[in-house]
Amino acid sequence: AQKITQTQPGMFVQEKEAVTLDCTYDTSDPSYGLFWYKQPSSGEMIFLIYQGSYDQQNATEGRYSLNFQKARKSANLVISASQLGDSAMYFCAMRDRTYKYIFGTGTRLKVLA
Amino acid sequence: EAGVVQSPRYKIIEKKQPVAFWCNPISGHNTLYWYRQNLGQGPELLIRYENEEAVDDSQLPKDRFSAERLKGVDSTLKIQPAELGDSAVYLCASSLALAGVHKDEQFFGPGTRLTVL
Numbered sequence: 001a002q003k004i005t006q007t008q009p010g011m012f013v014q015e016k017e018a019v020t021l022d023c024t025y026d027t028s029d030p031s032y033g034l035f036w037y038k039q040p041s042s043g044e045m046i047f048l049i050y051q052g053s054y055d056q057q058n059a060t061e062g063r064y065s066l067n068f069q070k071a072r073k074s075a076n077l078v079i080s081a082s083q084l085g086d087s088a089m090y091f092c093a094m095r096d097r098t099y100k101y102i103f104g105t106g107t108r109l110k111v112l113a
Numbered sequence: 114e115a116g117v118v119q120s121p122r123y124k125i126i127e128k129k130q131p132v133a134f135w136c137n138p139i140s141g142h143n144t145l146y147w148y149r150q151n152l153g154q155g156p157e158l159l160i161r162y163e164n165e166e167a168v169d170d171s172q173l174p175k176d177r178f179s180a181e182r183l184k185g186v187d188s189t190l191k192i193q194p195a196e197l198g199d200s201a202v203y204l205c206a207s208s209l210a211l212a213g214v215h216k217d218e219q220f221f222g223p224g225t226r227l228t229v230l
Contacts, residue, residue: 035218043202045156045221052216091155099210099217100169103155
């Protein structure tokens with residue numbers, strides 16, 4: 001069965017520092033996609049970054065990068081130069097070849113001034 | 114470009130009452146999703162549409178939940194009758210799923226927060 005695991009319920013980071021949010025996944029499907037979404041207190045989910053299972057390079061989008069380690073089945077999100085506005089819930093998600101999505105339980109990030 | 118629109122934003126009902134949620138996806142998006150998000154959890158897929166067709170409703174509790182997407186645009190999700198355990202945020206999302214394109218990020222609406230008393 002497919003599964004997404006986020007083991008960090010909460011994280012703190014000092015403003016301007018980098019932070020890594022962990023995500024591991026389990027699937028037997030060779031074709032899948034991995035996503036990270038941000039959910040501020042307003043409730044709306046915001047897409048951050050995508051990594052395809054066949055992508056050779058780690059994805060980057062501005063201050064966000066995805067540390068994709070396929071053999072370890074991990075897809076950690078790295079946020080560089082944290083800002084106060086980064087405080088939110090962060091969800092890792094996986095999509096299989098049938099376009100079924102599953103989400104992790106999330107990590108609450110708090111950026112400290 | 115307008116985002117995904119959902120209404121109402123909040124709904125409070127008594128158990129056993131019916132309730133309906135409405136979603137208008139981003140123009141041109143062929144795929145629409147309904148999720149339920151319980152407090153402190155990630156979203157759980159209820160149903161996925163490709164155009165008018167419900168292609169995945171395996172996690173929709175069909176005894177009380179129903180959904181439709183007429184003309185492949187707007188969608189409604191209905192619960193009848195509502196139970197206490199249905200209290201959650203109901204999220205609608207849309208995406209433009211193209212054959213051979215795998216980066217199909219979903220765009221989410223603000224959600225409807227349902228409270229069943």
